[in-house]
Amino acid sequence: MNLKNLGLGLLAALLLASCRNDDDGILPGSTVPPRDLDEVALENDADIREFLQTHFYNYEEFDNPPAGFDYQIRIDTLAGDNADKTPLIEQMQTEIIQITPEQVGVDQDLGNVAHTLYYLSVRDGVGVSPTIGDSVLVRYQGSYLDGRSFDANPNFQWQELPFFLRGYQEAMKHFSSGTLGSLVVNPDGTSEIDDRGVGLLILPSGLGYFSDTSTGIIAYSPLIFRVDLGLVVEDTDSDGDGIPNIMEDLNNNGYLYDDNTDEAQELQAFTAILRPNFLDTDDDSDGRPTREEIEIDAQGNITFPDSDGDGTPDYLDRDS
Structure with missing residues (x-):
């Protein structure tokens, strides 16, 4: 299973009117309408808080690392000899993220639904923290609240965060990376980054896969990720138009798939998934590439000309 949440996967969630719920015993091939987003959000948060x-x-071990410690997060229950340990509820930090039903493929008449993301940086790296638009070199383990693993990558791999789960990318900005100077490639092809950051995140299903079971994830499941953040490529530009992904979040909501300034209004709901601005080399569909409608100086600073002075920069203005 790959935790990658590509635009095509999100498109499928929006276009399909229903999907099966393996967790409720729905047989493969059967369809049920997605559950209400607000109802699931409340249930997920209660389950996460109990956990x-x-x-x-x-x-x-992280506070006083023993010899040979591997800096891996291990979770256990508060019972027996461990009954006096500090519970995670007293250590985790939170961030409230607003999600609309449309973003998870639900036809529900309500506005934003607040979702609580839980995260904890258990070891600070010495490098930088990514934005939601950056690329990261990571290794991770994914599991359900009951401890069952659903995905793991024991080796570092590159990820472009805009293509991954909403809660995952939001949590990553709270962690810090290692540095290229500490990267060691072992004879067997594996690698290690000694000064990496280590983080734990727990997300409700509205920030994950929600009702989508096409990846093998159980519908409506909160998810746990343990992450080693190795390196960060800042200002990633997925479409190569000269504008970093993070600068294409025009409404500043941390969600790059609803920023689409193509002129064909009747197609925006569709193209917002297939061709949002961060994946569009011609953001206003005027036939002139975005790269030709902006200016970048020798230091990499970007300016946005507005030829007709209407307050909309040329690269977003079909009439300029």
Whole structure:
């Protein structure tokens, strides 16, 4: 299973009117309407908070690393000899992220639904923190709240964060990376980054796969990720138009797929998935590439000419 949440996958979620719920025993091939986003958000948060109140991680090893410690997060229950450990609920940090039903493929008449993302940087790296638009070199483990693993990559791999789960990309900006100077490639082809950051994140299904089971993930499941953040490529430009992804978040909502300034209004709901600005080399569809409608100086600074002085820069203005 690949945790990548590509635009095509999101498109499928928007276009399909229903999907099966393996967790509720729906047979393969059967269809049921997606559940209400607000209802699932409340249930997921209650389940996550119960988990955080009854579990802890190996914080003592991170505070005082023993010889040969691998800096891997291990989670266990607060019971027996571990009953006096500090529960995760007292250590995790939170961020509220607003999600619309449309973003998860739900036809529901309500506005934004608040979702709580839980995250914890258990080890700070010495490098930088990514934005939601950047590329990162990471390795990760994914599991359900009951401990079952659904995905893992023991080796570092590159990810462009805009193509990944909303909660995953949002949490990554709270972690810091290692540095290229500490990168070691082992004889077997694996690699290690000694000064990497290490983080834990738990996201409700509205920030994950929600009702989509095409990846093998159980519908409406909160997810846990343990992440080693190795390196960051800042100002990633996925479409190569000269504008970093993060600068193409025109409404500043942390979601790059609803920023689409193509003129064909009747197609925006469709092209917002296939060709949002960060994946569009001609952001206003005027036939002139975006790269030709902006100016970049020798230091990499970008300016946005407005030829007709109407307040809209040329690269977003079909009439300029």
